[in-house]
Amino acid sequence: MRIQTNTKWRQTVLAVLAFCLIIWNVRSLQAAGMPVYDRLQPVTSGINAPTAVALDKHGSLYVAESINKRVHIYSQGGILKQTIQGFKSPVSVAVDDFGRIYVGDKTGGYVAVYDAGLGFQFKLGAGDGEFVQPTDIEIDSTGRVYVVDMGSHIVRIYSAEGLYEGLIGGPGSGTTPTPDGKFSKPTSIEISDATGEITVLDHGLTYDSYGTLVDGARIQKFNPDGSFKSSFSKFGMDMLSGEMFRPQHLAMDDHGRMYVTDTFYNVALVYGDDGDPANGDTDVYLGAVYDLDVPLRIPIGITIGKNNKLYIASLTANRVDVFGIETYTNMVVSPLNLTYTDSQCAVPGLQDVDIVNNGTAGLDWTAVTDESWINLSSSSGSAPVSGASSLSIGADPDGLPAGQYSGTVRVTAASGDTEIIQVELTAEQVQLIASAGGPYTGTEGQAVILDASSSGGCISSYEWDIGSDGTYEYSSAFPTQLHNFASNGLYDITLRISGNAGQSEYATATAAISDAVPDAHFTGDPVTGTAPLTVYFSNSSSGYDQPLTYEWDFNCDAVTDSTDSDPSHTYEAGTYSVCLTVRDGDGSLSLLTRSDYITAGMSGCETPPVKMGGGYYSTLQDAYDDAADGAVISSRAGSLSGNLIVDRNISISLSGGYDCSYSVSIGNTILNGDVTMSSGALSIGGFFLQ
Structure with missing residues (x-):
């Protein structure tokens, strides 16, 4: 039999209880058992009448909406990402470590399994009709699936492949209080990752103060093998003593504290070790999680993440309320969408992403990407409490064909919370146009500048084949190249340019290289004086084709007087021109004539000059x-x-x-x-x- 209450009376009771609850929580805090908590930003985008919530290992939130026949998926920051449709009345949801999603449907009596890509995989057991009312789903560390079937008063166990393996509990007689180890309308289950201990919330039949058999409220614990371990029953309307009246779902934190939603009180009741040695390890009432300014409204589903954030589905408030429990991290990453364009062959600039910690514990994070064209300034970092850090992200189109590219950067906190940054790159490929320049002219032994500056496109390298024999003597990122041609002649030249995407274009040019002519040059000392005048010649001639030979004509009468490099000659009185002919190794010659270069004056004259x-x-x-x-x-x-x-x-x-x-x-x-x-x-x- 259900206890009926009148609405006005209930509102009065709740107001008194809310005030008393403040006093109780203060008293409980002094016992060190009840955690302090902060209300955080709720999740509201697209939510309408949420009934169940779950988290995956990346901190993504899954919200089942029974009346809307769907499951929403949110990022750890509360942004709506995806939706699974097609249910009749989803009342439970869970996610395993492989990203597989389990959804319990009340009307269809099944639990459907989807892969991480939201593709349907299979249904547990026999499929439709396997369950009467699958109100909660839990997955242990080995991958086994536990389904609370409220209508059948049992917990069914399945392998990761969906095969039935056994059960826990079962119904009582229905005419007497439900014994320990049995269930009456179980609604929720939690399994400890550390110990494998199984905790089940049910409405075990009990007698009220009038001696009437009614649905009660009880938390039972079972060993990993399913055998009964312990229980405590806290049913009634005395919330200050920790009595549950309409408990719905439970969650458990790393300290073993249990959080139970109660739709009568519109709070989450907290049970666990109060730190009092007199109570030993017995679970006692510690207090409640609530907010008088923004109260919970028909709280049903509840879950807690490794970041110590508590999520509660407020059915009639159309939101998921979020609370930070004790020391928690609350990572906010922005922006989550980056766009790059490869314009004019230039690498796009870096963009900064802020990683803010709005929690009460230090935030350590890592950043990874699977795309070789995405560059990260750092693979890890940290943000202090109420502080921030920054991550610079770049996109390098080098080597990519023209097109659109999508990639991601995953920023993950130590708790596992992960935000995915979407990165979009537009790689533009400008058409390659090769131009080898020319035609070139030059002289053997002297540098010629080969110039491909008229080439166009996103060019990564310039290669030059001198002689067009298939061998590229030069490769450079610059369009100009110096080359010394060893011999005179007409040369064919091939230019090969390569683009950022690996494509190549070719162009040819010619170079007409002339023979190098030697340069005749000399001086004499002295060049004037009294006859007989001996002049010493210094030869500074030069030439490319060695060796050089010399033909001296000391009076330019077309008769070679010496072939020495630096000869001397004695002149009689008079004025003389001097001629030097220089020949190089391939027969080219140069003639230098110094006219009236030597003057030898008379000596011994008796008269003045x-x-x-x-x-x-x-x-x-x-x-x-x-x-x-x-x-x-x-x-x-x-x-x-x-x-x-x-x-x-x-x-x-x-x-x-x-x-x-x-x-x-x-x-x-x-x-x-x-x-x-x-x-x-x-x-x-x-x-x-x-």
């Missing part, structure tokens, strides 16, 4: 100062020092290069000085101004 009429002078200036208009001033061959200032309004002539008698011209007069003219007229012959 300058003559005008019948008079002799030591300098040109002395003769000029005595000259009349039309005078001719003569000078002997050789070197003559002194300046000449022409500043009189007369016309004179200078004639140089004479012998001692001034009767025969034998060369030139070398004037070592300056000639300055400001007036008159001057004609010069046989003089060389030094």
